[in-house]
Amino acid sequence: MQNALSITNLSFTYHSYGEKACERIFDELNLQIKEGSKTLLLAPFDKGKTTLAKIICAVCPKYFPGTLSGNIEVFGSDLATVEPWQLLSVCSYVSQNPQEQFVANSVEEEVAFPLESLGLCRAEMQERVDTALKHWGLDRLRTSSSQELSGGERKRVLLAVTEAIDARFWILDEAFDDLDQKWRDQLKEMIKQGNKTVLVLASRYLAEFDTLFDQVLLLDEKKIVAPAQEQLLCRFSQLCQDDLPNPLAAQVCTPPSVRQLVCTDLIAERRRTSTLEEACFKVEVPHFSLQSGELITLVGPNGSGKSSFSRILCGLDGYLHGAIKVDGTPLSGKELSKKVGYLFQNPDLQIFLPTVNDELSWSLRRRRDLKTEEIRKKVAHCADLFGLSLSDTPATMSYPLRKALQAAVYYLLDRPFYILDELDSALTYHTALTIIRDLRQHGAGILLITHDKQFAKRVEQRTYSIEKGRLCEL
Amino acid sequence: MTINTFVAGKGLLYRFDPRAKLLTVVLLCIWFFLPVRLVGLYTVVGLLILLGALNTGFSHILKTFLSILPMLLFMVLFMPFNVRNGESLISIGSFTLITAEGLEQAVRLAGRFIGITYACTLLFATTVMQEVMLALRAFHLPYKAGLVVTLAFTYIPFIAESFSQIAESHSLREAESEQGKRIFQRLKDLVPTLTSALVFALRSIPNLAMSLELRGFGGEEKRSSFKDLSSYRHPFTHTLLSCIMLVGFWVLFRVK
Numbered sequence: 001m002q003n004a005l006s007i008t009n010l011s012f013t014y015h016s017y018g019e020k021a022c023e024r025i026f027d028e029l030n031l032q033i034k035e036g037s038k039t040l041l042l043a044p045f046d047k048g049k050t051t052l053a054k055i056i057c058a059v060c061p062k063y064f065p066g067t068l069s070g071n072i073e074v075f076g077s078d079l080a081t082v083e084p085w086q087l088l089s090v091c092s093y094v095s096q097n098p099q100e101q102f103v104a105n106s107v108e109e110e111v112a113f114p115l116e117s118l119g120l121c122r123a124e125m126q127e128r129v130d131t132a133l134k135h136w137g138l139d140r141l142r143t144s145s146s147q148e149l150s151g152g153e154r155k156r157v158l159l160a161v162t163e164a165i166d167a168r169f170w171i172l173d174e175a176f177d178d179l180d181q182k183w184r185d186q187l188k189e190m191i192k193q194g195n196k197t198v199l200v201l202a203s204r205y206l207a208e209f210d211t212l213f214d215q216v217l218l219l220d221e222k223k224i225v226a227p228a229q230e231q232l233l234c235r236f237s238q239l240c241q242d243d244l245p246n247p248l249a250a251q252v253c254t255p256p257s258v259r260q261l262v263c264t265d266l267i268a269e270r271r272r273t274s275t276l277e278e279a280c281f282k283v284e285v286p287h288f289s290l291q292s293g294e295l296i297t298l299v300g301p302n303g304s305g306k307s308s309f310s311r312i313l314c315g316l317d318g319y320l321h322g323a324i325k326v327d328g329t330p331l332s333g334k335e336l337s338k339k340v341g342y343l344f345q346n347p348d349l350q351i352f353l354p355t356v357n358d359e360l361s362w363s364l365r366r367r368r369d370l371k372t373e374e375i376r377k378k379v380a381h382c383a384d385l386f387g388l389s390l391s392d393t394p395a396t397m398s399y400p401l402r403k404a405l406q407a408a409v410y411y412l413l414d415r416p417f418y419i420l421d422e423l424d425s426a427l428t429y430h431t432a433l434t435i436i437r438d439l440r441q442h443g444a445g446i447l448l449i450t451h452d453k454q455f456a457k458r459v460e461q462r463t464y465s466i467e468k469g470r471l472c473e474l
Numbered sequence: 475m476t477i478n479t480f481v482a483g484k485g486l487l488y489r490f491d492p493r494a495k496l497l498t499v500v501l502l503c504i505w506f507f508l509p510v511r512l513v514g515l516y517t518v519v520g521l522l523i524l525l526g527a528l529n530t531g532f533s534h535i536l537k538t539f540l541s542i543l544p545m546l547l548f549m550v551l552f553m554p555f556n557v558r559n560g561e562s563l564i565s566i567g568s569f570t571l572i573t574a575e576g577l578e579q580a581v582r583l584a585g586r587f588i589g590i591t592y593a594c595t596l597l598f599a600t601t602v603m604q605e606v607m608l609a610l611r612a613f614h615l616p617y618k619a620g621l622v623v624t625l626a627f628t629y630i631p632f633i634a635e636s637f638s639q640i641a642e643s644h645s646l647r648e649a650e651s652e653q654g655k656r657i658f659q660r661l662k663d664l665v666p667t668l669t670s671a672l673v674f675a676l677r678s679i680p681n682l683a684m685s686l687e688l689r690g691f692g693g694e695e696k697r698s699s700f701k702d703l704s705s706y707r708h709p710f711t712h713t714l715l716s717c718i719m720l721v722g723f724w725v726l727f728r729v730k
Contacts, residue, residue: 057688063680084687093688100681103689105480105603105628112700117690119698129700143482143602147635161689273534276482316642337646348677349636350643352670362666363647395673409647 002076004169004197005033005056010070012048012055017396022066025051027222029070035168038191038198040209042232043219044239044428046398049201050096052219053171056199057093058084074169088117092167096174098154099146106274107133107149107157108142111164118165132160136183143275151178151345151422152302152451159187169197176206177425180301180451184208203428204240205233207454241430246458247437248295255292255443259327259416261340263288263313266322270308283308285322285471288464290417290445295436297456298449300466306449309471310419313447314342326416341415345422347399347406356383356397356405357390363413382408385438400431407435417445424455433458479598479631485529487600492609492703494712495597501720502593506586514727515582519589526592530599538595539588541634546584553580598627604701617697629675629682637671 010029014022025048033039043049054060058079061068072079074091095101104110111132115125133139136156146154155178162170172191176184188208191198200213209216217226218236227235237243266285283305290296300306311317313324315336323330326339344350353359360379364370370378383390386408387401394405403423410418418439424432436459440446450456456463463474487495502522506515526535553576560575598606603624610620644667686692703709 054684059684059687063684083692084684085690085692088688088690088693100678101685101688103682103685103691109602109604109700114689116697116700117693119695121698122700122702125698125700143480145480273481276484314646316646338648342646344643348674349639349670350647352640352644352666352673366648413647 002035003032003073004035004037004075005031005199006071006073007031007056008071010055010068010072012051012061012066012068014051014064014066024222029223031217031224033197033199034214035075035197036195037214038200038212040200040202040213040216041219041224042202042205042216042236044236045203045400045431047219048222049203049219050173053093053095053173053199053201055079056171057091058082058087085117087167088114088165089167091169091171092162092165093171094155094158094162094173094175096177098151098158098178101158102146102154105145106143107138107146107160110146110157111161114161114165128164128166132164135163136160136186141275144272145274148272148274150303150307152180152183155179156183156302159190163190167196169199171199171201173201174203175200176202176208178302178422178451182301188212204452205236206452240428242428244430247430247433248440248459251437251440253293253440253443258292259445260289260291260325261313261417261445262325264323264325266312266319266324268308268312268317268319270317281305281308281469283312283319283469283471285309287473288471290447292416292443292445293440294445294461295440295459296445296447296462296464297459298447298464298466298471299451299456304466305469305471306466307421308469309466310342310421310447310449314340314419316342339416341410341413341418343406343410343418343420343423345425347402350406350409351394351402354393355390356388356392356394359394359405359409360388360390360412363409378412382412386411386435400427403427404431404435407439411439411441414442415444417447419447419449421449422451423448424450424452429455429458479595479628480602481530481534481599483529483531483600485600487525487529487596489706490600491706491709491712492601492605493612493706493709494716495601496606496609496613497713498716498720499593499597501716503590505720505724506589508724509729510724510727511729512578512582512585514723515585515589517727518723519585519592522589522592522596526596526599530596534599535592538591542587542591546587549587550580550584553583602701603628605703608699608701608703612703621691625682632678633671633675636674637667640670640674641667 008030010026011024012026013024016022041049051060051064054064055068055072056074060066062084074082074087102110104113108129111129112125115128120128133142136159138153138156138160141149141153146157149157155175159175175187179187191200192212202209215226216229216232217224218232220235220239226232263285264287266283268283270281270283272281298306298309308317312319313336315333318333324336325331331339351359353362357379360382361375364375364378379390386404388405388408394402397405420436423435427435432455436446436448448459464471465474505518523535554572555576557573557576557579558570560573562570563574563577564571607620607624610623611617615623644663
């Protein structure tokens with residue numbers, strides 16, 4: 001049987017724009033994937049999974065400059081002689097960050113765009129678009145634009161695009177992330193039943209992966225290795241530090257005073273402007289409470305209103321009816337934003353200064369009650385706690401470090417309550433749990449939004465569920 | 475990395491042929507610079523606003539106005555001081571501060587700016603981008619040039635959206651003791667927000683280029699089209715109607 005992918009002696013280093021040279025990501029890496037096989041490649045975060053996927057799709061180093069050596073063949077074609085657009089019908093890539101892959105203005109146009117490139121006739125395009133949208137539950141959102149979709153809905157759009165293109169080789173980068181259980185099961189079924197060659201890249205071993213793959217590989221020490229599965233999972237667990245004790249287990253949280261955040265009879269509406277169907281989405285919260293020291297989880301399917309509720313809770317969006325009270329006092333949006341810290345899923349939206357030191361001291365310098373020396377001490381202590389170097393440039397730091405910096409900024413703000421939106425989606429469990437532990441040091445109440453049941457099990461004290469906009473305690 | 479400017483609706487403008495709409499917008503932009511009376515200029519602007527409110531809703535019209543308000547104020551406030559000709563309206567001693575002509579030009583400039591903004595906004599709010607692209611191609615613009623135009627019109631709102639997201643995140647980082655901010659502090663806070671939005675936009679460029687290529691853009695083969703404009707049955711009538719209206723306004727409001 002022909003190899004769908006053959007990589008021989010691949011080495012890659014990103015170009016450095018600073019004084020410090022970038023570390024080599026792959027060193028004499030070899031990988032063979034047989035046509036029609038299903039492969040899982042595990043690697044901890046920031047070890048080059050996405051880079052490998054982009055190299056296979058021929059867009060790296062073309063758009064992400066670096067030095068590459070070695071030989072890569074996709075279905076026998078040498079990638080050195082192929083342009084990315086020539087791989088359209090051969091290889092489909094689903095990115096870890098769905099937002100970065102959107103090129104069209106609506107769900108329907110997004111699915112149709114590559115089909116137009118393939119030069120298909122209108123009738124066939126219509127059929128493929130309709131089938132893919134129906135299959136991924138996007139039929140009613142066909143005219144919606146990407147900014148009006150939730151993270152899970154965006155991921156489903158990319159999977160619908162992949163299904164519509166019907167390429168021979170699928171590269172799915174953290175494709176199970178962001179999806180709720182229903183869609184995870186569907187994706188699993190699609191991988192299992194189809195005759196495609198599938199390469200799934202993952203930084204966490206999910207229960208869904210059991211018995212799904214022909215081969216499970218590990219990216220370790222810049223090379224791909226394939227020991228026996230039990231040994232591989234053990235090594236992977238070590239690399240992700242999952243074998244270490246749960247950082248929350250030993251933490252005794254004793255808040256100096258007990259503060260309470262309560263929502264009652266809250267009703268809010270969100271409108272999608274780009275579609276007449278499902279134009280109005282209602283969020284209803286009969287009762288919600290969070291108090292100092294508590295760690296609660298919020299779970300719910302894609303598009304159920306988790307982020308909408310979070311935005312209301314931290315004062316970014318308004319509501320039509322009900323009240324949000326802190327310690328019994330109803331607060332306005334502006335007041336809420338200073339009580340409830342909201343860590344966005346994407347840390348890059350909350351980091352904007354040239355150095356870690358600037359980032360950490362930005363909020364403190366705006367306080368009139370702090371002297372320069374006090375600020376310096378607080379910043380140094382915080383950097384130490386979160387494992388950050390004050391002179392580092394956030395833009396060139398790794399994703400887990402940027403996430404840690406985002407948390408460190410909020411740690412210094414010392415909010416009584418925090419909302420952590422999908423904190424675990426690009427971090428190891430251990431890193432995510434360590435961040436939670438540090439944020440709770442002063443007794444803050446934490447609301448954690450997650451899709452990952454395994455992660456939720458490690459932290460939850462109480463759980464709220466939200467479905468079709470209605471929140472209830474489980 | 476692109477943002478939809480389309481606002482779903484069922485009004486008259488949604489049924490208007492995209493080719494006719496595109497041509498009307500171009501002609502309107504020219505019309506606003508013809509020598510017409512102020513009352514005529516503002517009548518056409520008023521009609522555009524009314525048309526917009528009936529089709530895309532009053533809140534969309536208001537949002538559009540608020541988004542251009544800072545630039546509008548900047549232009550209108552400084553314009554009267556630049557024009558020194560005409561009857562003096564306000565003077566300090568022998569120094570003329572504002573003249574009647576300066577004031578008239580400022581009001582005219584504001585009218586043109588508002589009019590052009592609404593004409594373009596209504597085109598993109600009532601036409602899906604793929605139909606804008608088809609309309610451009612109907613005027614023999616090559617596909618790649620058309621894509622660049624439509625991408626630009628969706629990428630600018632993307633940067634604007636990123637800017638507002640970043641501004642939101644900055645507001646969440648304010649210290650608890652901070653009270654109402656002064657104008658100077660607000661302006662100072664704009665610098666990091668603008669820098670972050672710019673960095674964010676620049677970092678997204680390789681991703682956009684990558685995604686376009688992965689979707690087959692760049693190939694030499696002829697692309698097919700998912701949509702066509704056959705559902706719009708009266709392009710000629712709509713174009714004629716637009717031209718007649720514009721000529722009518724010109725005859726009615728021209729400076730004699």
